[in-house]
Amino acid sequence: MSKQNAIQLSGVSKTFDGFKALADANFTARWGEVHALLGENGAGKSSLMNIVAGLYGPEGGSLFIDDNPVKLKGPKEAAKLGIGMVHQHFKLVTPFTVAENILLNLGHIQTSGLYRERLRRVTDDIRAMAARIGFDIDPDARIGQLSIAEQQRVEILKVLLAGAKILILDEPTAVLTEDEAERLLTTVQGFAREGAAVILVTHKMNDVLRYADQVTIMRAGRTVKTLKPDAVSVDELIRLTVGESPAGQDASPGGRVPGEPFLRVQGLRSTGGRRALNGLDLTLNRGEIYGIAGVGGNGQSELANALMGIPEAVSGRMEIVGEGDLADFDAARRRALGIAAIPADRYGAALAGPLSIADNFALGDIHSGRYGPFWYLNTRAIEADAAEAVRQFDVQGVRSLKQKAALLSGGNAQKLVIAREFSHPPQLVLAHSPSRGLDVKATEAVRERLRAARDNGAAVLLISEDLDEVMAMADRIGVMSAGRIVAEFSQPADRQAIGQAMVNHV
Amino acid sequence: MTLITSWIGNTPEFAVPFALAALGLIITEKSGVLALGAEGLMLVGAVAGIGAYLTFGQTAVALVMAMLAAGVVSLLFALMVLVMRINQVISGLVLVFFCQGLTTLTGTLMGWTNQPVPGLPAIALWPLSELPYVGRFFVQNLVVYLVPVIFLIAVWALNRTTPGLRLRAVGENPQAADAAGIPVLGYRLAAIVIGSALIGLAGAFISVLSTKLWISNMTAGRGWIAVALVIFARWSPWKALAGALLFGCIEALIPQLAASGIKLSQYFVFMAPYAITLGVMIWVAAAKRENRSQPGALGTPFIREERT
Numbered sequence: 001m002s003k004q005n006a007i008q009l010s011g012v013s014k015t016f017d018g019f020k021a022l023a024d025a026n027f028t029a030r031w032g033e034v035h036a037l038l039g040e041n042g043a044g045k046s047s048l049m050n051i052v053a054g055l056y057g058p059e060g061g062s063l064f065i066d067d068n069p070v071k072l073k074g075p076k077e078a079a080k081l082g083i084g085m086v087h088q089h090f091k092l093v094t095p096f097t098v099a100e101n102i103l104l105n106l107g108h109i110q111t112s113g114l115y116r117e118r119l120r121r122v123t124d125d126i127r128a129m130a131a132r133i134g135f136d137i138d139p140d141a142r143i144g145q146l147s148i149a150e151q152q153r154v155e156i157l158k159v160l161l162a163g164a165k166i167l168i169l170d171e172p173t174a175v176l177t178e179d180e181a182e183r184l185l186t187t188v189q190g191f192a193r194e195g196a197a198v199i200l201v202t203h204k205m206n207d208v209l210r211y212a213d214q215v216t217i218m219r220a221g222r223t224v225k226t227l228k229p230d231a232v233s234v235d236e237l238i239r240l241t242v243g244e245s246p247a248g249q250d251a252s253p254g255g256r257v258p259g260e261p262f263l264r265v266q267g268l269r270s271t272g273g274r275r276a277l278n279g280l281d282l283t284l285n286r287g288e289i290y291g292i293a294g295v296g297g298n299g300q301s302e303l304a305n306a307l308m309g310i311p312e313a314v315s316g317r318m319e320i321v322g323e324g325d326l327a328d329f330d331a332a333r334r335r336a337l338g339i340a341a342i343p344a345d346r347y348g349a350a351l352a353g354p355l356s357i358a359d360n361f362a363l364g365d366i367h368s369g370r371y372g373p374f375w376y377l378n379t380r381a382i383e384a385d386a387a388e389a390v391r392q393f394d395v396q397g398v399r400s401l402k403q404k405a406a407l408l409s410g411g412n413a414q415k416l417v418i419a420r421e422f423s424h425p426p427q428l429v430l431a432h433s434p435s436r437g438l439d440v441k442a443t444e445a446v447r448e449r450l451r452a453a454r455d456n457g458a459a460v461l462l463i464s465e466d467l468d469e470v471m472a473m474a475d476r477i478g479v480m481s482a483g484r485i486v487a488e489f490s491q492p493a494d495r496q497a498i499g500q501a502m503v504n505h506v
Numbered sequence: 507m508t509l510i511t512s513w514i515g516n517t518p519e520f521a522v523p524f525a526l527a528a529l530g531l532i533i534t535e536k537s538g539v540l541a542l543g544a545e546g547l548m549l550v551g552a553v554a555g556i557g558a559y560l561t562f563g564q565t566a567v568a569l570v571m572a573m574l575a576a577g578v579v580s581l582l583f584a585l586m587v588l589v590m591r592i593n594q595v596i597s598g599l600v601l602v603f604f605c606q607g608l609t610t611l612t613g614t615l616m617g618w619t620n621q622p623v624p625g626l627p628a629i630a631l632w633p634l635s636e637l638p639y640v641g642r643f644f645v646q647n648l649v650v651y652l653v654p655v656i657f658l659i660a661v662w663a664l665n666r667t668t669p670g671l672r673l674r675a676v677g678e679n680p681q682a683a684d685a686a687g688i689p690v691l692g693y694r695l696a697a698i699v700i701g702s703a704l705i706g707l708a709g710a711f712i713s714v715l716s717t718k719l720w721i722s723n724m725t726a727g728r729g730w731i732a733v734a735l736v737i738f739a740r741w742s743p744w745k746a747l748a749g750a751l752l753f754g755c756i757e758a759l760i761p762q763l764a765a766s767g768i769k770l771s772q773y774f775v776f777m778a779p780y781a782i783t784l785g786v787m788i789w790v791a792a793a794k795r796e797n798r799s800q801p802g803a804l805g806t807p808f809i810r811e812e813r814t
Contacts, residue, residue, distance in 0.1 A: 076687040091682040093675045095802070103668070104675050105686040115667045 005067055006031045006166050006197035007052060007083075012061035013221075014047055021047045023221040024061070029166070029214070034189055034198045036212035036229070038205075038241060040295065040467070044221040045201045046088070049168050052199075053085035054078035065166070084164025086155045088171045092143045099123045099139040102158050125161055133160075133187055149180040156188075167191060168199045173207055174297060185211040203295050205237060205503045219243050235496065242467055242499040256475050259286030261321050262428060262459035268306060268316035270483070276302040277314060278483030284428075289450065289460040291474025292485075295502055296465045299483035301344070304432040304463050308341040309334065310349060320428070332367055338427035338458075342417055342434045346410070350417045353406030357398060357416060358386040360405045364420045385423075393419035394445060411442025418449050429453050429460040435469060447473060467502075471495060513755075513762045515642025518650050519716050521754025523548070523708040523725075525653055527732035528739065528746040529660055530704030535741060536664060537697035538677035538803035542598025543583055545729025546605025547576045547702050551709030553609040556720040557616060559623045568623075568714050569649070569707060576706020577699045579605065584698045588691050591807040602729070610722040618720050625718045647715055654747075656704075661743050673697055677801035680808040690808045708732070727779030734783040737790055740799035753782070 007029045014022040022044045029035040037045045050056045052063070054072035063070055065081050072078050078085075092101050103122045113121070126139040135153045143151060152172065159167060169188065173181035185200075189211055192198045200212060208215050208229050216226040217240045224240055263284040270277045276299045284290050294300060305312035307326065318326040323337060334341075343349035351360050362371055362382040372378040386401050395415045397408060408416060414434065421429075431450060435443040450473065454460045464470050470477055477493055478485040479501040487501040527544050534541040554575035559568035579601075586597040613619045626647035634644040664670040675683040676693045684690050712728070713720050731753055739745035760778070764770055 074687075075685060079687075091679070091685040093679045093682050093802075095678055096671075096675065100671055101682075104671060104683065104688070115671070118668070 004030045004032075005064065007199075008064040008067070009048065009052070010061055010064075012048065012051060012058045012063070014051065014056060014059055020221055022051075022058075025218070025221065025223045027216055027223055028226070029197050029199055031197050032192055032195050033213040034192045034200055034211055036200045036202055036208040036215040037218060038202060038208050038215050038237070039218035040203060040241060040465070043218040045218050046170055047221075048218070049085060049170060049199065049201055052078070052166075053083060053168060055085075079159075079162055079164070082163055082165035083168070084159025084162060084166070085168040086152065086159060086170060086172060088174065090151050090155050092151060092154060094144040095142060097140050097142055098137060098146075098154050098157075099126060101143060101154060102126060102139075102161055105158050105162055122161075126157060129157055129160060133190065134183075135187075148175045149177075149184075152176070152184070164196075166197045166199070168201065170201045171203070172200070173202065173204060181207070203241075203503070205234065205241075208237070209234070217241055235500075238496060238499040238503065241503075242495065256288065258288040258475065259457065262286050263326075263461070264317070264319045264321060265307075266317045266319070268303070268314055268318065270299075270302060271313040271315050276483055277306070277316075280316070280480075280484050282478055282485050284459045284461055286427075286459050287454060287457050288475040289454050289462055289473050291470035291477045292461070292463045292480050293467050293470040293477055293498060293502060294465070294480035298480050300432070300463050300465065300480060302483075303480070304344065304430065307430050307461070308343055308349075308432075310343065335364060335367075335424075338424060340421035340426035340429045340453075342414070342421060342429070342431040344432040344436065346413050346417055347406060351405045351413060354404055356402045357390070357395075357405050357408070358383050358401040360416060361386040361389055361420050361423075364423060389419040389423060390416075393422075393449075395419065411438040411445075414438060414442065414446055418446065422449060422453065425456060426453055426458050429458055430463075431461065432463045433465065434462070435464075435466075467495075467498065471498075509762050509766055511639060511642055513758055514640055515645065516758040516761075517751065517755045518643065518646050519754075520757040521750045522650055522653055523712050523716070523728055524732055524735055524753050525747050525750035526656070526708035526711065527705045527729060528735045528750055529657060529743055530701040530708065531732055531736045532701075532739075532741055532743055532746060533660065533664070533704065534697050534701030535736065535804055536677045536801055537673050537694045538680060538801050538806065538808070539587060539694050539698055540594040540598065540805040541583075541698070541701065542595060542733060543580070543601035543605070543702075543729075544705050544732050545725060545727065546602035547580060547705040548709030548712070548725045548729045548732075549605050549609040549723065550579050551576045551706030552713035552724060553613050553618065553709075553720055554706070555710030555714040556618050556621065556623060557612070559714055560618055560621055565624075565626055565714060569710050572710030572714070573703035573706045576709070577703040579608075580698050580702030583702075584695050587807065588694055588698075591809070594805050594807070606723060613720050613722060620719055620721065622719045623714055625715045649711060649715060657743055657747055664743070669693075674801070676808075677803055680803050680806075684808075694808070705729070705732075726776065727783075730783045731779050734786040738786045741801065742799065756782070 005028055007027070009025060009027040012022055012025045013020065025044065025048055027048060037049070039045050047056065051058045054075045054077055063072070070081065093104070099119055099122050103119060106122070123139040126137065130137045135157065137150065137153055137157065143154065146154065152175070167188065172184060176184060185207060188198045200207065202208065212229050214226060215229045217224045219241065229237070261283050265280060265282045268277050268280040280299070280303065282290070292300060302312055306314045307318060309331065320326055320337065329337070347353055352363070362385070365371065371382050383401050390398050393415050395412050397412050405413065405416065429450060434446050434450070438446065450460055450462065462470065462473055475491055477489045477498060479487045479498060481502065489498060527548060531541050531544055551572040555568045555572035558571035559565060562568070583597055583601050586592045587594050626649065628645045628647055629651070631644040635641050664674065672683065672688050673693050676688060676690050680690045709725060712725060717724060735746055735749045735753060739749045760770065760775055
């Protein structure tokens, strides 16, 4: 082993609540190179790097810094070893100035002198470092007044001034414009040329092709391969990133004849500051599952919120054919029309955790008078219906119907949501990442329900960041990028072409 | 004429407890801990001050013991909000009621109630004390003159030292402070104890130096006014000092009105602090100026998250 390895991880694994985020991951980055860590959302890139930064403790495997074995007790210790990570969500104190924020972070470096003097010295250091790497930052500016790109530069200055030699950037270009991203990546390439090790966590193919010296591809918690990006074709990189169809999970066959249009979305646009949705059009027909694929953060959550009636500032039309605009309907009207919503945040948006399972089930029908008039609640009727639904939808782990819904595991909570939403035959199903975090059996149960709804003539919209899921379920697939549907595919669809649309669109 | 002179002259004595309590609250709240227990801690300081004077016979010892007592009682509050992460509003209210009972009990059991103490002699700041009308403003006891010094030290510590910077970081964004290796709970504990000691001093000022005796529940709502004052002053110590003078001025007016023959129901006097507090809250809410100056993490317990 040569002395040029900055970081070496071998056989690292990490489990969160029974979900294996990392399984036997191996990674080596050398001094003087920009090393990209490429993969889809949830591939385990951030988890792996959080282990290097000392935020998570690994469950197995070993970590070498500069070819010495180390065990990190926390982020402070990682910083002492020269590891600096710029997180996707910045850790800055907004009312403070740039200099104050950087001074805060220098705790592990012994500096003496009066506060005023230290602050002045830090200010000088910031100016010097900023000039050297070509950042235009006023050390006396308050963080709250800076743009996102400027805040990111502050984060980079922060780790550099704390003495980082190994720089980890977690999705640094996600929040930047093209120009800003180019400037940033050119700068970090400069660090590598001066001998530092730069690790670039990203899901953008372009970043990798243009700036990385090496790329390690991750998929489902495993490091798939490490190679030089110019040694392979883009198609090969995409194939490694999105993978082949997992065995035993074939794509939806296609060839179905969809029914009448049911939901027509036209020119949906975010009216807030960030253009999360930027003129999205789509038509959803009865008797089909329309899958929305795409890299996370391209407006999927905003679309789901707008359609499900979760507050979201949008303009444009979301027309239920023959009924009117979805935005004008209150919850009761939505129920009457047979609109079923399965939000991504099942504990936060779909269930009332502290209420009982029976109460959660009854919430959907409480207005109908089925469980008594407003001054009297027929708990016996509620419990009878809930018991029937729990049995029919196979909700496991129910010791009593009076047990709190929050105590249900992810998969069973999701089954309870579906049991309630499907208690009347739905006309339109809106599902956002319905199988996220569920095990294989629960996932299959959820999918079976969605297919059954479609076969009964409902229009089903499936928004998922998991391409496998979309491929397996959808009759038609729309690829979402930068707030719009940029490509549509009918089954049988070409996985490579979808992957390309997901990452290559500008 | 004499009415106005003595009104102006009495104002500092009424203002000091507000000022010290507000400063203590600001120090605690800058760390992100919502402190509503001021009324209770002032009572602790008040009874401890009298008790210590009656025991040791030294005013200085009495004031120091008052600060210690309030600091020790605040450890209970710290245990509730930092370690057990009980709702900070409820913890603060419980602290007030607990201290009301505790101080009444202690004062009665020890026989400290209605025992007069001598206080401190007034010092005239010559030649200011010879000015017409406002001269009596500059004839006060030593502690009154120390208040601006205490404020100066506190402002300097908060804004011009590294521990002060860290304290404010903990109150604004504990996650960022934690990532920078700052012990969040340690700083919050220190802020609670130091702030509470100042609040205790405010209470002792009332009992030992102003009223010169202990009566059960003698702070009569001043702790709540201090809470309102902090909001009114937007967590700025200097504005709080100015506000304390204003409130002290209003409070000093009431005995003057009574002396001039205007009949005021005692119940109106009892109600006044709460009415003022309510009024300030409504005014701040109606002014609708976004409370940018409020510490960002005020009232939020800190929990380190394994997974973000």
